[in-house]
Amino acid sequence: MLKFTEDHEWLKVKDGVATVGITSHAAEQLGDLVFVDLPKVGALLGKGDTAATVESVKAASDVYCPLAGEIIEVNDAITGDPSLVNSDSEGKGWFFRLRLADASAAASLMDRDAYEKLIA
């Protein structure tokens, strides 16, 4: 199940675990990223908590936790090479995996069609 948030995150949900990243639209708006700060594995985050920070040449922006849960894995590849987020935002540019506190919560998020309408 692929879902999107109004804060421009995407989630791929499988067996109660969401892989989370930022959308290509968001990556384009931010510009070339030069730094990514990821959460710690084991962190318990609520919906809307700051989960990560991304920085371009010009500015820093927060990435929010799209749903409540526990961080079980982070993508160290993007801290080593932040440009992966620009070049492959919905693939190699993923940020973290979140074990959802409520596996059914993702159902309420937008599907791709709804997200595309939001950014159109």
Add this chain to the structure above:
Amino acid sequence: MAHLGPLLKTPLNAFHLQLGGKMVEFAGYEMPVQYPEGVMKEHLHTRSHAGLFDVSHMGQVRLYARSGKIEDAALALERLMPVDVVGVKPGRQRYGLFTNATGGILDDLMFVNRGDYFYIVVNAACKAQDIAHLRAHLEKDCEIEEWTGRALLALQGPKAESALSKLAPSVAAMAFMDVAEVQILGVSCIVSRSGYTGEDGYEISIPEAKAVELAETLLANPDVHLIGLGARDSLRLEAGLCLYGNDIDTTTTPVEAALEWAMQKSRRLGGARSGGFPGDAVILDQLAKSASRRRVGIAPEGRAPIRVDAPLFANETLSQAIGRISSGGFGPTISAPVAMGYVPTDYAKTGTKLFAEVRGSRLPVKVTDLPFITPGYKRS
């Protein structure tokens, strides 16, 4: 500074929109922060080839002595700046600072001896206040004219000379800080060999009706790309140049700001025209001794950019900040974060280890020499 009402536009506004400029508010103007290429590539292109910047929002001012003698205009300007104006020869430009009674900086500027008048370029956000300041103090001796109807374009980078000399061959012979009246596209322009990027290059003051044609003509050369304010900021930061409002303001003196080089011997204690500018007691005393704090380069040791207002600490645990970052971001040329900040003079020595606080973490930084890059200025 907050701006109420519609934003002002430069003569290139429609041109920026047509080329995909992402427009933002800056100093009351609608200005392009970047183009589709993006800040990173725009920055690197300026360092490797040439970048064209619209800086028409900056204030252009002409100052004439009522006596008709340029020396009188020079002496009048010296009443407002701790700078040797008299010694600037016709056709030469110098960096200047308007100071206030407590030695703070009202604005920084470039001024040019044009032979029969001084041509002055000031910051956009300060221009109304600067012109009022000039009139309030110099009206009796000088006529002060805001030079409207002019655009200002900056062409910066190692390919700037070859690009501009195709339109005006004489500019190739100019040296850093030379200024000349040059015919470009059939109109009279004021061209200075200077800029705000650390690169060789030019600033071109042109009648506004010809501004778009000049930009189009320069951009027809594949070496020249259009560059927004985002890269202008990262370029000047790598070059260690101050941004008024961030690195210098009314609360910082020129000595604290490490701008001693801008205050020539003739205006210092024992000089031919020592003092006689606002804040002279404070500034001359600091020049003779030193100030209690100083602007320094700050090199973060990690990858995280450290931005304006981040507090600086002497170690990882003490709760009392000793200073703050005045400008900071990422330097694409050196592919590392770069910053400047104010620290107590005891901590200003190159190599001093400090910590900056970012999102609750203390990150190690080092006091470093400025600039972060090797400037490309065309010294004669």
